[in-house]
Amino acid sequence: MTKQSSFLPFDELDYAILQQLNKNARASAVDIARVVNANERTVRKRIDRMVELGAVRLTAIVDPHFFGYGISVDIFLEIDADQEASILGHLQSIPSITYLAYGHGTTDISIEGRFKDSEEMRHFLRHVLPGIPGVSVKGYALVPGILRNIDEWMPPPEDFGITTKDSD
């Protein structure tokens, strides 16, 4: 058994509520209360607390495929260290970019772009990105399909103090 992780701000009720909100963030507190077997006032307070603490964000997530963005590409950039802040700001503002992260080296950046067709992708790789001062495209790789993403992620039950049969 590994060490019991310090403080757990949430419990199994929070976990159950979270699962419902994950299915439908607009579900009424009354409906959720019914499913998780709790008082609706309690449910609302728990939701408010999780959001206020910043543990959870209730949001609208848009499906790129629905809008015709059928192509996903991982792109590897190298940037001018002196212009890092402005370049990252610029990249943040580009709607084609669905993922932006620091890469392995100190001047490496990884991004994921979504495009409607290969023409759009090519234009982005050969004109948009190289057109940003201090940015050079080191390579890219088409992503054949994404099966899971952060929006479907949930911490394990243990993080809510729920002990599943444990013998790890």
Add this chain to the structure above:
Amino acid sequence: MTKQSSFLPFDELDYAILQQLNKNARASAVDIARVVNANERTVRKRIDRMVELGAVRLTAIVDPHFFGYGISVDIFLEIDADQEASILGHLQSIPSITYLAYGHGTTDISIEGRFKDSEEMRHFLRHVLPGIPGVSVKGYALVPGILRNIDEWMPPPEDFGITTKDSD
């Protein structure tokens, strides 16, 4: 000018509503209606339609950092083609995995894992993954920081029929 993309199921009102829902998926239709300057009944119908069409999912997204998952790692796997379905199913069920995608080759899989510390990461890389029949770890790379992810993504205004000063 590139070709006008076929049919646009949504308009600028949908776009405005979406932006509000992105900030807070539980915002009341009345509040949203005030901000976007529309009737509340209309707002509700637009929301329902976007969700029913599958363009948007209203969900709770959990912040891994809040729960102590401070380490992100990109991991590259090669899997036995004959066991693809069962392996992908297995990977889907692992809570450490926040991203799962097909990779470049026909037997390549890319995943992203989140861990509380390097010990947990090491255990995952050296025992959990190799313990899955048909899976071998080809390499991995620590991700120093993620600045943007799919949950913050929105299609460009053009996809809602909004013509910004365009001269691309």
Add this chain to the structure above:
DNA sequence: GCTGAAAATTATGCATT
């Protein structure tokens, strides 16, 4: 497809345990 008005449901504020 948008809006109006009444009924039903849900959310909020205060108080109690």
Add this chain to the structure above:
DNA sequence: AATGCATAATTTTCAGC
């Protein structure tokens, strides 16, 4: 921290435009 209760606000239903 959870809940009961009264009040306020929102959502739903049934329309008409």
